[in-house]
Amino acid sequence: MSDRTPRNRGAQRGSAQRGQAQRGPDRVRKVAYQVVRQVTAEGGYANLALNKALREARLGGRDAAFCTELVHGTLRWQGTYDVFLARSVSRRLEDLDPELLDLLRLGSHQLLNMRVDSYAAVSEMVTLTRSELGQKRTGLVNAVLRKISQRSLEQWISAAAPSIEEDLIGHLAVAEAHPRWVIEAFDRALGDAAGGLEDLLAADNEPPRVTLVARPGLSDVDELGGAGAVPARWSPYGAVLEGGGDPGRIEAVATGRAGVQDEGSQLVALALAAAKVEGEDSNWLDLCAGPGGKSALLAALVDQQGGRLTAIEPLKHRADLVRGNLRAIPGDHKVLVGDGTKPTWPAGSFDRVLADVPCTGLGALRRRPEARWRRTPDDVRELRPLQEDLLDSAITSVRAGGVVAYVTCSPHPDETRAVVDAVLARRNDASLEDARDLFPGVPDLGAGPDVQLWPHLHGTDAMYLALIRKA
Template identity: 85%
Template sequence: MNDRSPRHRAPQRRPDRVRRVAYQVIRQVTAEGGYANLALNKALREQRLGGRDAAFCTELVHGTLRWQGTYDAFLARSVSRPLADLDPELLDLLRLGTHQLLRMRVDSYAAVSEMVTLTRAEIGQKRTGLVNAVLRKISQRTLDQWITAVAPTVEEDRLGRLAIAKAHPRWVIEAFADALGDRGTGLERLLDADNEPPRVTLVARPGAADVDELIEAGASRAKWSPYAAVLQGGGDPGRIDAVATGRAGVQDEGSQLVAAALAAARVDGDDADWLDLCAGPGGKSALLAALVQQRAGRLTAVEPLEHRADLVRANLRAIPGDHLVLVGDGTEPTWPAGSFDRVLADVPCTGLGALRRRPEARWRRTPDDVVELRPLQEDLLDSAITSVRPGGVVAYVTCSPHPDETRAVVDAVLGKRDDAHLEDARELFPGVPDLGDGPDVQLWPHLHGTDAMYLALVRRS
């Protein structure tokens, strides 16, 4: 028997468990259209990864997805054929390896070796040579050196360079620049803020919990919202009793601020019937329900999808009061016109304001999505205005700063009606600076540390 027989071969190394989990989550996102936060949280629970392993896995997943477009530009220079000709599972392995080499403190030899082992286990021995050669080529330059080699200069094409250097599609950068109204340092600071992992922000739902309880559980007071606390160092929010019981929840501070602004706006007359027209999954609904309950009122929450309506009900479970969740289309109200004192229209949008927490969204969304969503956004705002009584107010809200999803929608709807007008919403954000020229309000990650939430306050006259 010669020495090359199977019996005498050394056993093959097993792939690193954390890297394998990260790769499988990335495949769920890129191949199956999954959401990174949901797929990752499920995988961490099922694989019982915690502490450093969970943190390492999270950075592998979020970082690879966040910088995907930039890494593809580097890989296109390192592979002898078009990236479109590579099998998708192979391309995801190369992206994962590139992230470790260029943006993580992983030894280059170890990173390449681990990715070769993972390649063998996931897609077979035949691909290991290509992965080894490409990743070694990637490792020969730093991130800055790759950007210099691949991106145009500032003089040639500033936005094109930012697209590579800051890992955002060019069309998104152009929309942000338009919304910011400047093409100076503010734009670059925004792109940098989008690439930073967001803080875990909690909301204490009034009447059910208070911020002091969250602070006693290890959180710290947030900067703007009176209901917000920040969970320092991350960790599982579910370990806090108020969160576990639904008396508090996880909610970005910007989302809290726009809901609180609607609740603080002046209305003439009664103030007991509030409507959340696009309620799922129910974070803003729960805060509004808690606030209207303090005024002996009731929230009606409308959501077209049954499974998301169940999420709204779950969020409302710990809130006192007789609140109502309806499964229905907000553009086709089943209630009489003028039934409500306050209406929240938090409309479906591209989500470009939450790129910090949805790393895959920047590469998944396209300009066509903005065009396709526009009619629904206009119909929902029009329905919201019809649903509020004279003297009442509507908050039109998006988690996108794209001008075609914000003020353009408001102007288009109000241009067809003579019974509603915009009011200055800035006074509803006490103590919050840099709110712009009004009358609408745009929050920003780089200025406020929140998602890029937009609010326009419309009064029915």
């Protein structure tokens, strides 16, 4: 896993400063701590908070890489570190102040999953504690992190996790840093899919590559290649920045002719655009558009045949993001602020409809490391009525002979096929079609008729698509 083979120079950073009493905290670690606090205490999103913090602190190069690994890795492995810390602290973790617990998690990540000298890691975290929480907390941080440093990650897993023979799911929850309920849901969803549960969990712990999309008619993969990207595996419009870096520096991205978009997200939009429909095919709808990556790809595609996309988003600030994504695409495309469950247009108005519904986001744990600990089974139950209502609205909105793509960025069975089956059981005017042929060249798509993509099989987020045709 990438967390176990990191790219930082924290050992040099710490060892060069040994013996300097009462010095200030390391700036990069301080930024990382503040971002983690923003995520855990304020419900922030790691990617947004980190990007903003890196800009404001003017961190780049190795400092930015160190900070990014420290933030994402700490959030990704949070639940596992808590198991180890519970064995190293003389009180219940629930009784520790949250800001102190976050410091201990940051220290644990450096000691167990990053190549940071143990003396440097402990010393730097003690100094950061003194700066952020005061002198009297430093003793506890020093003692606990020294206990953590006495074992490797593998040794801690062996000591703290249930044995594989006794409880496989419980063991994986600690060894692969996923909540038990998430692992159980993934196990159900995998079924007989190629690869295995452990491979999926390991892939979830690999930071994703930066994937770009060249919007049709505006840019192409060759142009992105000139900026250092290589063609993606499956999408004809996808390209990967293998060396990472800021995609905003690429002219096509900066002007909106290209964008940042996971390849799985591209594939489900392309599948909807490729499904056969008879007759008129110029009026497309994105029912849940924000932030607008799929909207932009669909708008570019429909524009090439003289059509129009209507994008609906209930939140104004997210509708503004959609407009930003569409800014370079010609044509009479519309972005409306509204509730997709309460259409203001006549039934049967559209030829194709995308219903990319709100979900738990469990399919994007690679890029949203905090989501695995933030989401609960209650979120699945609470989102279900909205998902069904949106799919029902999408089917009502499409014309006879038209198609609907029901999409989630979650493989949880109760957010995918269960929603589709429940809605179709209430209607007699729509049916599920085999969507696998709409993913040309992509292997391991399962038994159909719906399609589930996987990080460990396809290198994408775990996107789900069901294709529904109006009778």
